[in-house]
Amino acid sequence: MLTIKDIAKESGYSVSTVSRVLNHRRDVSSEAKKKIEEIVKMHHFVPNNNAKRLKQITSKTIVVLVKGTSNMLFSSIVEEIQAMMEQTSYTLKVSYLDEDDNEVRQAAVVCRETNPMGLLFLGGNVEYFERGFAEIHVPSVLVTDPGMDLHFSNLSSVATDDVAASQCAIDYLISQGHEKIGIIGGDLRLSYTSIQRYRGCIESFRASGIEFDEKNCYEKARFSYDSAYRAMKRLLSKAEITAVFAMSDVMAIGAIRALRDLGYLVPEDISVMGFDGITLAEYYNPKLTTIQQQYKTLAARGVEILLSHIELKNRAVHETVPFHLIEGESVKHM
C-alpha cells in the first residue's frame, strides 16, 4: 500500500510537505507542489481516510442515520438534506440502518468513527433513545418523530403531529360518509409512530361517536407493499368496510392492489386513504388521497436546528410541522 512516505521519498520532499500539498495548503513552494502532485497523479495515490480521521479532532462532518432503507419519505428527506448541506461548509455522511436496528447504538459507533459535529436521526424508536442516548454528547435532531418526552439537552426534534394528522385523515373519511373503516398500520407494541397515529384515529372515532372494533378492524403490517397486501386481504375476511386508512402510502398501494385483485374498484367500492404524501402518490392510479408530510420543511428545520445547535450551543427545541390533506382519487364521497 502506497503511503505519503513513499510519495515523500520519491519526490525528495518530506512527509509534511506532501501532507501540505495533499491538503491544499499555501505554505508550499509551487515547485514542490507541482512535483508532488505529479507523482501523486502518476501513482493514483489516495490518502488513507482512516488515518486522517484518527488524527483529526474536528471533522466538520454531520451524520444522517436513516432508519429503514426502503422508506420513500426518508429518501426524499435525505435528498433535501444533501442539497442544503452543499451550501454549508459541513460534510455529510449518510448511514442506512435496517428498520429494526438500534439507531442509538449505531450512532455511538458512528461518533467514534467519524467524530461528527452533529447527528440527524431519520426515524427513531423512543425507547432506544431513553435507554442509550445519554452516552451521546453530540448535538442531535430527531426528524420525523417527536422527542419532547425525552429530556436530553442535546436532542431536538422536528416532526409532523402524527396524532392530529391521522385524526384529520379519519375525520375526512367520516366527512365523506364513511363509518365502517378499517386500519392498516404498524405493530402497536413496537412502532411509536404507529401508536401515535392510532391514537389520532381513536380520538376521531370517539369525537364522532363511532365505535371502532380494534380486533377486527385493525390489521398489523410492515411498511411494505406485500405486507400491506396480505393485511388488506385479512381485513376483508374479517370485517365489512367501506374505507381503509393505511398508515403509509406504500401500505395504501399494497392495499389497493389487493382490493383490485379481489375485484373491488377503488374508490367506487372501497376507499383507501394513505399517509406520507410521497412522490409516487400522485403518479399512482388512482392518485392517492393522503396526508402529506412536508418533507422539505422537515428536512430544512432539521438542518437549521442542528446547525444553530452546533454553532450557538442553544437549548433543545421540539417543533411540529404542519401537514396537508391531499385529495386524490382514492376516496369516494358516499
Add this chain to the structure above:
Amino acid sequence: MLTIKDIAKESGYSVSTVSRVLNHRRDVSSEAKKKIEEIVKMHHFVPNNNAKRLKQITSKTIVVLVKGTSNMLFSSIVEEIQAMMEQTSYTLKVSYLDEDDNEVRQAAVVCRETNPMGLLFLGGNVEYFERGFAEIHVPSVLVTDPGMDLHFSNLSSVATDDVAASQCAIDYLISQGHEKIGIIGGDLRLSYTSIQRYRGCIESFRASGIEFDEKNCYEKARFSYDSAYRAMKRLLSKAEITAVFAMSDVMAIGAIRALRDLGYLVPEDISVMGFDGITLAEYYNPKLTTIQQQYKTLAARGVEILLSHIELKNRAVHETVPFHLIEGESVKHM
C-alpha cells in the same frame, strides 16, 4: 473521548487485555473478562473503528458501490446481497453514490479507507472504468452492466443482455400489432445502458422493416417519474403513436400518469411497456408489462463470482443473466 486506555486504567488491567476482551478472544481469564466487560458496559464504551481499521491489514470486508440512490432495482439487489453475505464470514459495507458521480474514483477512496477484499459495483459507466480502473487491484464485479469490453484481469461482470432484452420488448409490442412506437430513455451520449437498450430497439425495428424516426419518436429523460412525465408529454406533441417503450419502470409510471392526465386510457388508447420488473410494477395500476431483470440472480452470481475471485484467484468472467417478459395490463393487443 473514552479510549481503551481509560478502560484499562479503571479496570486495573492493561490495554492489551482490554483489547483482547473487546475482540472476544479466549486467552483472557474469565475474571478479567468479567470485570472489563462490566466497565465497558457501564460507560457504553465503543471502540474507535478508525484506529481499528488503520491497524488491521486484512479486513474481510466487501464493499458495494451503488450508483444512484433512488434506483429501485439496485435497492432490491442490495438487499439480496446483504442477505447472502450474512451467510459468509465477510462484512458488507454499502456505499451510495449519486447517479452522476465517478464510481471508480470513489472505489479508490473506499479501498484506502476500508481495505476491502472485494468490490461490487451496482451500475457503472464504462468510460470511468477505462480511464481509472487500472489503479484498483482488488477483485471486483460489475453488476448490471457488461464488462467484457474492459480487459482487466480483476474485473468480472454479470448483467442482463440489454440489447436482447429491449429487442424483445419492441418485438412484443410489434407482435401485439403496434407499429407507431415511441421510446423514452436516457441520454444516448452519456448512459451506456441506454445506448445498449436503444440498439436493441433499432435492431427489432430493422428486423420488422419498421422505420423509426429517432428525432420525433425518441425522448430523452432522467430515470425519474417527473422527467419521464414531461418526456411523455413532449413525445405526444411530436408524434402519433399507439405504444411507448420506457427504459425503466419508473419512467413507465411517469409516462402513464402523463397519458392519463391528458385523458388517454392505458392500455386502451396507448400502450406502455416498462423495463426492470421492480416490485412496484405488479402493484401499479395497470400492472406493468415489462422486462424483468432477475435481480436475485444478478445479486447471487455477483457475489458468487466475487467470492471465487477472492478465494480462488481465478480469471475474470463475464456472464449474462436471462430476462423475462412479464405480461401485465399496460399493453393492449391491437
Add this chain to the structure above:
DNA sequence: TTGTAGGCGTTATCAA
C-alpha cells in the same frame, strides 16, 4: 518554505 518528531486509538508481537 521545509523537515523532524510526537501522537491519534487500536492491535500484534514478544517477553515475562
Add this chain to the structure above:
DNA sequence: TTGATAACGCCTACAA
C-alpha cells in the same frame, strides 16, 4: 494469562 511496546498512515506543532 498478562503487559510493554512497536507499528498502522496521517497531521501538526515546532524547529530550522
